[in-house]
Amino acid sequence: MSALSCRMRSDALRASISPTEQH
Secondary structure (H helix, E strand, O other), rough: OHHHHHHHHHHHHHHOOOOHHOO
């Protein structure tokens, strides 16, 4: 589940820092 947590966290962080790149 560590991979899932990392992916989820990365996604949230990316969306937070890149809200303009949201599809």
